[in-house]
Amino acid sequence: MTTLYESTPDRSAVGMLTFCTEHGFLYMLKDNLADILFGIKLPSTGVQMITAGCYNQEYRIIISARDGKIYNLKNGKLSTSVIQPDSLPVAIARYNNNVAVATMNNTITYFNLKGKAQHLLPVTSPVTNMDTIVDDVTGIAKALVVSFADGHLRVYVGKFLQHECNLHGPTTAMFCGKYGREDSSLLIVLRDGSFQARLLHRSAQFSENKELEMKPPPEQDVPIQVPQLSSVFTLQRRREAKHGVDMYRTYQYDLVWLKLMTARAYWAMLHNGAAFANETTAAQAGEAPVAVTEPESVDVAREEPAGANNMEVNPLLAMLNYTAVRLTGTVQGMGPVFKIKLSLQNSTKTALQDVYLVIHYQREIYKVHKHIIYLPFLVPHINYHQDILLELREGEVKGEGILIVATAKDNASSGGKPLGLTLIDIPEAQVIEGLFQ
Secondary structure (H helix, E strand, O other): OEEEEOOOOOOOOOEEEEEEOOOOEEEEEOOOOOOEEEEEEOOOOEEEEEEEEEOOOOEEEEEEEOOOOEEEEEOOEEOOOOEOOOOOEEEEEEEOOEEEEEEOOOEEEEEEOOOOEEEEEEOOOOEEEEEEEEOOOOOOEEEEEEEEOOOEEEEEEOOEEEEEEEOOOOEEEEEEEEEOOEEEEEEEEEOOOOEEEEEOOOOOOOOOOHHHHOOOOHHHHOOOOOOOOOHHHHHHHHHHHHOHHHHHHHHHHHHHHHHHHHHHHHHHHHHOOOOHHHHOHHHHOOOOOOOOOOOOOOOOOOOOOOOOOOOOOOHHHHHHHOOOEEEEEEEEOOOOEEEEEEEEEEOOOOOEEEEEEEEEOOOOOEEEOOOEEEEEEEOEOOEEEEEEEEEEOOOOOOOOOEEEEEEEOOHHHHOOOOOEEEEEOOOOHHHHHHOOO
16 A cells, blocks of 8 residues: 655645555555545455556556566556566665565566666565655755665665664664654664664765775784794895805706706607606706706705705706606695605506615604614505604704605615605794794
8 A cells, every 4th residue: 555646746745545455456546535636456365566657647556466576557558578586575765766576585686677687685684674765956855765574674776785783683664754853764663662763864865876985994904923033034034035046057057957858758658658767868867858058057056954965966956857656745734743745656668676865864864763663565657655753853943855765775776876755844833933923
């Protein structure tokens, strides 16, 4: 049940009572409330209804029916354009040239008069009531007011959330309009029987370009906790600043060599499927990997811990030349005890017997309970796993990496070269502990 103005859309103007019946009829009474001015049969029983315009000029009546559809009545004629929401409508409201429909699946959808959806707003709670704040002078809707079953009330400007507050209870009825001397008031009746009257501030601004006016998130002002610089990081930073050019040249040289060795291995695999170890005669003979001028040897100064053992092994060159056993490892733990998860794979076509894993480490800094591991048999292309416990001695912080070498019992059968190796870097125990302080 609602009112349609007769000549002018003014609150003091003459209005005609419009209502729907249980039998699916819509009636409009004259201003004397005794005679029927207009009546029409609807496809279904009307549940909610909103009106716009004047009877003597042009008007529309939008009816939410019990069958879940929303019908549009223009100047007494039922339009063929029907709005069909994806669920049963709970509340409807007119928002300028669109119809806002709240459904039972917790969504608010804006439809045009032709039944096409324009915007969809998902909500977290069922909608109980919905109304619009209209400018009395222009007749344009400023905002859409929505109340929810959890006791919250939201004000939307288009598809943007403008304001949200808590009513401390679900609403039963809600109306936006003139109350006393205030042109824009919100009257609310709660389920517990209480009544609330909220007045709109006269300087309130409503803008649909809210995404351009949004301020940065408050998390932006929260400072990030930067950990303190460790001695290892400071020494490495000085070393890179002093020898940056030489380190970059060495890196480029090793990178080109790595690409060349990878291409050779791929070419050998496509032709005969042989292991890469059989195709590295040039690298074993010490020849230059590429046809370019070899860069001068770079002697980069490095700060060694006291008592450190200098292992004259190039891990990159060894990994490229000897891949009969592929070794990969990861480090677990925060110190001073670490666990090395080692993975082995026989990359040749034949099985390997009597393989030993030899662990090279700095005995002054680390302590390994078992530095030689015996593997009696390695089947090709099957992953084997070994766990190695490593303990940092008291008073030490960090040392060089741990070198793990796979070698055969009869080393002469592999040309005096190891079957494979890997260099594992052990993290600094003091830095990891500092993260939880």
